[in-house]
Amino acid sequence: MGVRAWARWPEVGDGEAPGVPGFVHSGFAPMVVAVAERCLRRRYGAGPVPAGVRTGVVLVSASGDLVSAEHVRATVETGGRVGPLFFFQSVPNSVAGHIAARWGLRGPVVCLSPTGDPYADGAAEADLLRYDGDADEVLLILIEQAPDTPTEAVAVLLGEGAQP
Template identity: 85%
Template sequence: MSGSSSRPGGSARARWPETGDDDQPPGVAGFVFSPFAPVVVAVAERCLRRRYPTAEVPVGVRTGIVLVSASGDRVSAEHVRATVEAGARVGPLFFFQSVPNSVAGHVAARWGLRGPVVCLSPTGDPYADGVAEANLLRDDGDADEVLLILIEQAPDGPTEAVAVLLGGEGRQ
């Protein structure tokens, strides 16, 4: 994640964690057990607020979301695997949150974003793959700007994320 955080571009950027952040971001209703969704929401809202301090994206702006993660919600996946292996019942919220589109859609609904939501598992450089997808959405006319979110859950460390708002003044 550290390599992607130093990349140029974007009308706004944010990271999780940043100086002063607690170990865990605030919880998100409907998402349990894992920091994946709370980190996505925290970094997305931080980035969007830096571009739109009033917490409102102008009505005529179509903002898409591209969420990029090679591993997805690793913590939830490991919990489900262990629960099934133990012969226990998996809670219904895990089916909902196991798809990264659910948290990206949550961000879109909360902010009233009117662009497409795309989730990618990168095959190469995560930032380059995400920017390429964002450029396709913008070139096809589906979005004026794209909130690119890169997130990974390390098996032995904290969840890290970077968000960049691409679009507006020029091509990034």
């Protein structure tokens, strides 16, 4: 499977990823959206993806949205009320679905917690989606939040043949 486009966040000159309506408190979803859109724009310009192309999304993260999870944990621990948006955004499929809806992607959405190398696990899932006939190409997004390092994300659009 070839690389049709790729992107990372941050790249030189990037600040914080822009906010995303419906997602609060954490930079996880905004970074996922920013890197995915950057990658898709490099392949398809302003979009959407052409109607005949079935593009799947595979989001790979061992940790998920740690900032939101910690906020919910602390709120519950102190007897506070958890805002309803946290129930929505606590599932990584929600941000992957947001990307699919915004770009008109017509393939499956899968979220993985890797057991080995995150890229290899995600690429293997992308291969399965293409082999099974569920997708013509797959947007693979890798992101990890860690308390002691800045969050970074990578997006790779995989499909038949490499294209710059």
